[in-house]
Amino acid sequence: MSKSLVIVESPAKAKTINKYLGHEYIVKSSIGHIRDLITNKLKNQYKNNIKTKKNPFLKNSKKNFFIKNIGIDPHNNWKAEYYILPGKEKIISELKNIAREVDHIYLATDLDREGEAIAWHLKEVIGGDISKFSRVVFNEITQHSIEKAFKNVIDINMNQVYAQQARRFMDRIVGYMISPLLWKKISKGLSAGRVQSVAVRIIAERENIIKNFISEEYWKVYVSFLFKDKHKIIMDITHFNNKKFYPKNKNEVNLAIDKIKQSSFFIKKLEKKIIYEEPPVPFITSTLQQSSSLSLGFSVKKTMFLAQKLYEEGYITYIRTDSYYLSNYALKKARVYIQEQYGKNYLPKKFNIHINKKSSQKAHEAIRPSNIEIQNINSNILNADAKKLYRLIWKQFISSQMKSAKYQSINIIIQSNLFKLQKKIKIILYDGWTKIFKKNNETIFKTSMFNVGHSVLLDEIIINQKFTKPLPRFTEASLVRELEKKGIGRPSTYSFIVSKIQERGYVKIKNNKFYAEKIGEILTVRLKKSFSNLVDYNFTANMEKKLDQIAENKLIWTTLLNNFFKDFSIQLEKAKKLPEEGGMELNTMVLTSIECSYCFKKMGIKNAITGVFLSCSGYNNSELKKRCKNTIDLVLIEDDLVIENNIKEVNYKKTKLHSQSINKCEKCHMFMNSYFINEKMKLHICTNNPSCIGYKIETGNFNSPLYLTKIVECEKCHSNMTLKIGRFGKFFICINQKCKNTRKILPNGDISPPKIEPIPFPELLCTKSNAWFVLREGISGIFFAANNFPKSRETRSPFVEELAKFQHLLPKKIHYLSTAPIRDDQENKTIVCFNRKNQEYYVASKKKGKFTGWSAIFRDNKWYVLNK
Structure with a gap:
């Protein structure tokens, strides 16, 4: 019997597809990309294997800078040299062997540009007779879709491959050629990204708006009236003396209250109209990310990870799409389901068709369930969060094909001789698509309650002092919405952009909101001046459109790259010059009057990827010693002033009444950022630092964080520990250079307890090697790891029965874990788990490798079962 080889990206996808193909097909996974342009990691790998492999970097020394260091040559028609990714040699060898036999x-591979590129790379690496290769694409991993795809095989779409290469090459040029300049001019460890830098700019500019915002006080006055059947309705005062009512202080409010008490009110008018609320559109990548964040509290990265699992298991369609298109097959299935489950009354006369944006990938479908009959997933493979996300997708798709909801809108206008009040209410007449979400509860209001001309009884007056607020900080979801609105990025890149700017340390997330780090602000300012196109919103959005044109065979990819590289090279050469010659401005140290405690030279304000700090000017001594x-x-x-469990930011409660008391820079009159040096000294630094050298020193006794006043002793060598701020937050490090022990600072401001020393468990053997386990402690609590790590990377959670058996080995800190229940009520073994959010241990049970839902926690020196 003849055989065929089918290659996909992921093992999970391979497993699912294998269920639908016959024995004549061999399904294998490439596990993502198999090769890439040269990287430092690849360079080191080749250099370390000179004896066994050819080393292109030592033998081909005549190659120009670009090929040797970047892997592409802009001066030779964008010639590229690809290299096998480390760890992929075995996979490629297996695929080649099978390819020869089939x-x-x-x-x-996936149906987007990245999937098309992976397919092309596979074809190039496997080689052989090109007539043996065919491309198959499917939007969902179902029997129907796969059978259809294999009946309609196509060739690799080289235009999509060129579009992917153009994006990759531009990103490579920007990243590799600007980074050395940033290291020299600003700070080591910096890099720029063609799209990521634009995202940082969006956050940094919002940060600047918030910091310079001055709140204005205003008041809201509401009046509660009693209607028939003792129903209360709270109404908003809109006009006073025929002018808009907008009291700005308490005196105006008190005057209004006196007048209200003396007034008689009656129903002046009822404005009625019928309104329809249209059903939602099905999810695309960006709206799924946003809805998942708002409804489920999932990060963009988590949403995409779970959605990928759902796609690979065959539950939903492809997840990287910006098209609202739905196939006739899916629409017909949805209509049948709605009629059977909810009745014909909920079914519109024809399909609800949603219009795409001009730039959308019209061939792709929106995100929807593969099988509409599955409302809730019952699978041991997927966790509870994946099931919640599936339910969200299912509801969105079904509701998108139902009738509009129908309401009666009533605008109630109440008046006296001086005041006009309004209240809008909606009375549900027909629930339509909202039935899926159960959004509409039965209203208590009826139109018979409101008779025009009738007087109404005053119940109470409600006043509320408010302050105008700045624009809100971006969340992950709202940042994705902003990127989409500006046309920056595409469905396949949103998650990467949001994750990358956090990893690089240019922004941070606190209380689920983005804060720009100082180095991110400086980087944005420097790039705007020296590489205006790179962080320009319109330029970046237009570049995305041009990449789309390449994919549609409307633009030659090398033409786009040549034009980009020509302009970029001119800007780069100019940026390299001295600042006085028009080059990029330096990230200079701003000297202060504070003396170094070691050499008594002046300390200066420095900005780096690790944060803002004071550095001794004596570091610049030409003699290293x-x-x-x-x-x-x-x-x-x-x-440290952000109130826990509250979104209010104390630093931004600045009103015009006391704005004069706020620290303002004496040199440029901008607001100043305030820092603790210790419990008796603050340093106020101009927002425009280092371009502006303004600063102030304030002394006194301040209510500073506990960790600034506490002396921490290293538990290993008993030396003192000093506070440091790194890319991932604040921590203490031992001053003993040979020790280098660290203790991090927890979100609540406490210093983390010392980690336990590794405890050998030679009686517990590894299953994947001849090693034995050692009990270690990491950021996710205690765990067993192979004693010969990193040679063997086997790790697992400890069973409670193992800790109970060897409890004499455990330190006092975790001894209580050995007293936890060894089995649950169903005789399933329990393991030790760790809640990173609460920083506490609990135990849970597993059956056949899956959590059962049973758990227990330690409280008041006792173990309490939470779930049975």
Whole structure:
């Protein structure tokens, strides 16, 4: 019997597809990309394997800078050299061996540009007779879709491959050529991204707006009236003396209250109209990310990870799409389901068709369930969060094909001789699509309650002092919405952009909101001046459109790259010049009057990827031995004034009445960021630092964070520990250079307890090697790891019965874990788990590798079962 090879990206996808194909197909996974342009990791791998492999970097020394360091040559028609990714050699060898034995090879990678590129790379690497290769694409992993795809095989779409390469090459040029400049001019460890830098700009500019916002006081006055059947309705005062009512202080409010008490009110008018609320559109990538964040509290990265699992298991259609298109097959299935489950009354006369944006990928479908009959997933493979996300997708799709909801809108206008009040209410007449979400509860209002001309009884007067607020900080979801609105990025890149700017340390997330780090603000300002196109919204959006044109065979990819590289090179050469010659401005140290405690030279304000700190000016000594390396990390006061469980930011409650008392820079009159040096000294630094050298020093006794006043002793060598601020937050590090022990600072401001020393468990053997386990402690609590790590990377959670058996080995800190229930009520074994949010241990049971839902927690020296 003849055989065919089918290659997909992921093992999970391979497993699902394998269920629908016959024995004549061999389904294998490439596990993502198999090769890429040269990287530092690849360079090191080749250099370390000179004896066994050819080393292109030592033998081909005549290659120009671009090929040797970037892997592409802009001066030679964008010639590229690709290299096998580390760890993929075995996979490629297996695929080649199978390819030689089969009659045909089907490349079934994803249907976006990245999937098309992976298919092309596979074809290039496997080689052989090109007539053996066919491309198959499907929007969902179902029997119907796969059978249809294999009946309609196509060739690799090289235009999509060129579009992917153009994006990759531009990103490579920007990242590799700007980074050395940023290291020299601003700070080590910096890099720029063609799209990521624009996202940082969006956050940094919002940060600037918030910091310079001055709140204005205003008041809201509401009046509660009693209607028939003792129903109360609270109404908003809109006019006073025929002018809009907008009291700005308490005196105006008190005057209004006196007048209200003396007034008689009656129903002046009822404005009625019928309104329809149209059903929602089905999810695309960006709206799924936003809805998942708002409804389920999932991050963009988590949403995409769970959605990918749902797609690979065959539950939903492809997840990277910006098209609202739905196939006739799906629409017909939805209509049948709605009529059977909810009745013909909920079914519109024809399909609800939603219009796409001009730039959308019209061939792709929106995100929808593969099988509409499955309302809730019953699977041991997927976790509870994946099931919640599926339910959200299912509801959105079904509701998108139902009738509009119908309401009666009533605008009630109440008046006296001086005041006019309004209240809008909606009375549900027909629930329509909202039945899926159960949004509409039965209203208590009836139109018979409101008779025009009738007087109404005053119940109470409600006043509320308010302050105008700045624009809100971006969340992950709202940042994705902003990127989409500006036409920056595409469905496949949103998650990567949001994650990358956090990883690089240019922004941070606190209380689910983005804050721009100082280095991110400086980087944005420098890039705007020296590389205006790189962070320009319109330029970036137009570049996305041009990449789409390449994919549609309307633009030659090398033409786009040539034009981009020409302009970029001119800007780069100019940026390299001295600042006085028009080059990029330096991230200079701003000297202060604070003396170094070691060498008594002046300390200066420095900005780096690790934060804002004071550095001794003696570090610049030309003689290495005489350099002073003393630094003082500064703690941004705003970080520690954020009220827990509250969105209000204390630092931004600035009103015009007391704006004069706020720190303003004496040199440029901008607001100043405030930092703790210690419990007796604050440093106020101009927002425009380092371009502006303004600063102020304030002394006194301040209510500073506990960790600034506490002396921490290293538990390992008993030396003192000093506070540092790194890319991932504040921590203490031992001053003993040989020790280098660290203790991090928890979100509540406490210093984390010392980690336990590794405890050997030679009686517990690993299953994947001849090693034995060692009990270690990490950021996710205690765990067993192979004693010969990293040679063997086997790890697992400890069973409670193992800790109970060897409880004499456990330190006092975790001894209580050995007293936890060894089995649940169904005789399933329990394991130790750790809640990173609450920083506490609990135990849970598993059956056949899956959590059962049973758990227990330690409280008041006892173990309590939470779920049975």
